[in-house]
Amino acid sequence: MNHTPPAWLQSLRRVLTSRTELAVLLLGFSSGLPLLLSSGTLQAWLTVSAVRTETIGLFALVGLPYTLKFLWAPLLDRYSLRWLGRRRSWMLLMQGAIVAILLALASAHPQEHLAVIAVLALLLASFSATQDIAIDAWRTDTLTPSERGFGAAVFVMAYRIGMIVAGSLSLVIAHHFGWPVTFSLMAALMGIGMIAALTAPEADTTHLAPRTLTAAVIEPMREFFRRPEAWLLLALMVLYKFADAFASALSTTFLLRGAGFDLDTIGLINNGVGIGVTLAGGLFGGLWMLRLGLYRALIVFGLLQAVTNLGYAALAVWPSLSLMIPVVILEHFASGLGSAAFVALLMAACDLRYSATQFALFSAIASLGRVYLGPISGYLVGAVGWAFYYEITFLSALPGLWLLWRLRPMILKMDQPRPGETAP
The missing domain is CATH 1.20.1250.20 (MFS general substrate transporter like domains)
Known part of the structure; x- marks a missing residue:
């Protein structure tokens, strides 16, 4: 008697035990965390620091990189740090940059360094958007057809969790321990994504990269x-x-x-x-x-x-x-x-x-x-x-x-x- 399980059940077992899906989970969190740190959480920080409402409104412009990221996405197709893979090298580079920006914000104060904070917030959104490009490309390159649907769902779930941590938990921490501790802790949490970038499996698509930036x-x-x-x-x-x-x-x-x-x-x-x-x-x-x-x-x-x-x-x-x-x-x-x-x-x-x-x-x-x-x-x-x-x-x-x-x-x-x- 043939006891071989159906193909969809075999695929389910592979997906649920997949090292790739675990990486998707961790990278989803890393992708969702910086989003609100450069928008809602930043707005809360400026508000409690008595920054003028008109000025706070202008800070909404720092979110533009998320809508314009397709403009520099070809750079990520064309270039990479080959030692870590075509996509993971960009992930780790951007995650390190996000950590540096968050630590810089931890040492700033809106009443004294408002212009510096504006630049740092714009850089944070830019590096975060670039991380998103790299993670999306990695998922697209690495997930097989049987993994895509569940991978997409896991990623969205982890992304939302990252947003909740950055948008809700960060405000509670700031209320009790202050903003420097908050931004420092958020920087430490980016280590979750860095571990994933270092250990995630990646399909080798380096040979497929466009030969010139124009081609990209x-x-x-x-x-x-x-x-x-x-x-x-x-x-x-x-x-x-x-x-x-x-x-x-x-x-x-x-x-x-x-x-x-x-x-x-x-x-x-x-x-x-x-x-x-x-x-x-x-x-x-x-x-x-x-x-x-x-x-x-x-x-x-x-x-x-x-x-x-x-x-x-x-x-x-x-x-x-x-x-x-x-x-x-x-x-x-x-x-x-x-x-x-x-x-x-x-x-x-x-x-x-x-x-x-x-x-x-x-x-x-x-x-x-x-x-x-x-x-x-x-x-x-x-x-x-x-x-x-x-x-x-x-x-x-x-x-x-x-x-x-x-x-x-x-x-x-x-x-x-x-x-x-x-x-x-």
């Missing part, structure tokens, strides 16, 4: 647009999470004004339980993808993202706590499912020669919908009301699902091992 800038776009139906794939990247982002653009406002819940309830259910459920959905989605594969996961999770939006339409008509709780939980869970599959799609779409540049560009393109939905959402709600608004968000998922069906052969091919990868 031009060839990623040339390679992509030579693909059949490249424009449709770009449209899919914009539209797949569009309905999910559309629904969440005014979710807090809806729960307050449209459904009439108080801040305590929203904070506990939507912002507390909802975040945990989103992370759980991502992890479950990553594991489920081992059985479904990329294409079927995108279809199933995309449908669930769309259908759960209708729960908010029902809540607009029949507002009650007994309905709100399952609606919020299901919507956040479906969002986590879709995020795991979508990040796996972005990784699968990258050419290993240009994964730093292409992933940075793809993720920037994918964020376009979220950027412009806020202003549109407010006017649309004013015109049609909350219930019809959420019905429209459901309908807005249909173009992305149609594109998935249209691109099925391409996505099935993308889910196969690439040259140089080991089949699952």
